[in-house]
């Protein structure tokens with residue numbers, strides 16, 4: 155009897171371990187389609203005004219943490235992006251981020267998305283909002299997309 159209980163317990167553990175593994179795998183397969191930003195995070199208003207000081211602070215952090223992928227001017231052509239063969243948006247094009255709220259950007263920068271790992275607790279919320287303000291400042295009014303190669 156005792157042994158029977160142990161065997162059952164072991165089987166249950168094994169099943170859990172296997173299904174947990176499968177669950178972990180699932181998002182990786184369809185990451186882009188699965189990615190959901192909670193509505194309350196989308197609606198979060200940006201509490202930091204896009205002052206020159208905020209944008210300058212965002213630019214500084216961007217230079218350290220983001221430019222290697224998103225490119226020095228936000229063109230999406232950083233060295234690491236090239237190495238990883240990432241296709242990134244060009245933030246100089248106002249169309250790139252127009253369908254995203256500041257809350258969406260904050261959420262992605264904090265939590266990461268796909269091949270991008272988030273800032274997590276490395277940056278204080280205000281620092282992330284500075285990054286959001288900086289990204290918005292990269293959009294160029296009369297931007298014309300470079301010809302596709």
Ligand code: HEC
Nearest residue numbers: 186219220223234240243259262263267268269270273285
């Ligand atoms: C390792 C390369 C890498 C680094 C470093 C990185 N990102 Fe990203 N980022 C990506 C990729 C790849 C995506 C697209 C993810 C997807 O849609 O699956 C992305 C998406 C985003 C998005 C969503 C809009 C979009 O372009 O699709 C924002 C906003 C963003 N990154 C901001 C930042 C900021 C700010 C930093 C620095 C704190 C940063 N990223 C650092 C690779 C990177």
